[in-house]
Amino acid sequence: MQPILEISGLTKRYAQGPTALDAVDLTINQGEIFALLGPNGAGKTTLIGAVCGLVRPSGGTIRAFGMDLAKDWRAARARIGLVPQEMATDMFTKVSDAVSYSRGLFGLKRDPARIESILTSLSLWDKRDSQIRHLSGGMKRRVLIAKALAHDPDLLFLDEPTAGVDVELRRDMWRQIGAMRAAGTTIVLTTHYIEEAEEMADRVGIIDKGKLLLVEEKRALMARMGSIEASFALAAPMTAVPQALAAYPLALSEDSKTLTYRGHGGADEARGEVARLVAALVRADIAFTALDTHQSSLEDIFVDLVENKS
Numbered sequence: 602m603q604p605i606l607e608i609s610g611l612t613k614r615y616a617q618g619p620t621a622l623d624a625v626d627l628t629i630n631q632g633e634i635f636a637l638l639g640p641n642g643a644g645k646t647t648l649i650g651a652v653c654g655l656v657r658p659s660g661g662t663i664r665a666f667g668m669d670l671a672k673d674w675r676a677a678r679a680r681i682g683l684v685p686q687e688m689a690t691d692m693f694t695k696v697s698d699a700v701s702y703s704r705g706l707f708g709l710k711r712d713p714a715r716i717e718s719i720l721t722s723l724s725l726w727d728k729r730d731s732q733i734r735h736l737s738g739g740m741k742r743r744v745l746i747a748k749a750l751a752h753d754p755d756l757l758f759l760d761e762p763t764a765g766v767d768v769e770l771r772r773d774m775w776r777q778i779g780a781m782r783a784a785g786t787t788i789v790l791t792t793h794y795i796e797e798a799e800e801m802a803d804r805v806g807i808i809d810k811g812k813l814l815l816v817e818e819k820r821a822l823m824a825r826m827g828s829i830e831a832s833f834a835l836a837a838p839m840t841a842v843p844q845a846l847a848a849y850p851l852a853l854s855e856d857s858k859t860l861t862y863r864g865h866g867g868a869d870e871a872r873g874e875v876a877r878l879v880a881a882l883v884r885a886d887i888a889f890t891a892l893d894t895h896q897s898s899l900e901d902i903f904v905d906l907v908e909n910k911s
């Protein structure tokens with residue numbers, strides 16, 4: 602895959618604050634959805650700000666589309682879109698004017714057909730003549746996305762796109778983001794909703810206290826660090842794990858009534874292993890009355906990583 606953004610040794614020390622970014626190296630590939638995960642204050646917004654020209658780095662380099670941002674700033678920035686956390690637009694502006702204006706900021710000609718297409722794709726066309734202040738919180742979020750798309754960026758940053766929105770709108774936003782990727786846009790989003798990264802990202806980066814702790818394919822990460830626990834409630838208590846099941850990592854509870862399996866791997870592997878174990882129990886004539894399984898999620902992995910480093 603072609604790198605579209607190459608960040609190297611990026612450091613930001615705020616004068617009156619902490620080291621918000623500490624020598625971050627990160628490459629974003631063309632066409633991917635990359636989720637940057639981290640707790641509050643981890644440095645996510647600072648990282649986006651450095652790429653989008655809102656934060657002046659203390660050190661390091663950023664190359665976008667092969668251009669050094671420090672030198673070819675304007676040309677590189679023209680191909681980058683940013684959906685910020687908060688709206689800085691004049692609330693009295695009409696939706697379509699706000700989006701047109703954003704396009705104009707990048708020196709592009711007016712293009713009413715393009716604005717219509719963006720507004721339609723975000724279900725905002727009906728609201729095109731409404732002043733932004735009259736829109737619901739969810740609609741305002743969509744306006745932020747429309748404004749970021751107005752100059753047809755190739756690389757789009759979304760800073761906490763679904764913070765504080767209801768579940769329905771969140772799912773809708775995920776669909777929208779999926780559609781943008783399908784249309785060829787590379788997407789970097791920050792989130793502290795792990796479910797969001799789990800649902801959408803191709804790759805995940807975990808940042809904490811300004812340091813990038815890990816960058817990995819989501820599937821590989823979940824397969825490498827994932828785990829599964831399966832507990833069998835036994836029909837009859839047993840005194841020890843039978844020899845026939847010695848090959849499985851099993852533990853018997855103190856009351857001898859529950860047999861628990863703890864294994865590692867991704868969802869598919871884990872399901873296969875539990876299915877084999879069930880067959881082995883049946884062959885060994887061990888009856889159980891209930892089976893309870895827990896598959897670790899990206900959330901468990903994230904908590905493990907961030908807690909172990911702090």
Ligand SMILES: Nc1ncnc2c1ncn2[C@@H]1O[C@H](COP(=O)(O)OP(=O)(O)OP(=O)(O)O)[C@@H](O)[C@H]1O
Binds near residue numbers: 616640641648
């Ligand atoms: N303008 C600033 N001046 C001083 N310190 C700052 C400034 N902006 C951010 N910080 C600090 O830098 C650190 C990183 O902040 P940043 O906003 O990048 O984190 P974040 O991961 O985006 O957090 P959140 O999820 O809460 O938005 C925090 O400790 C924050 O307090």
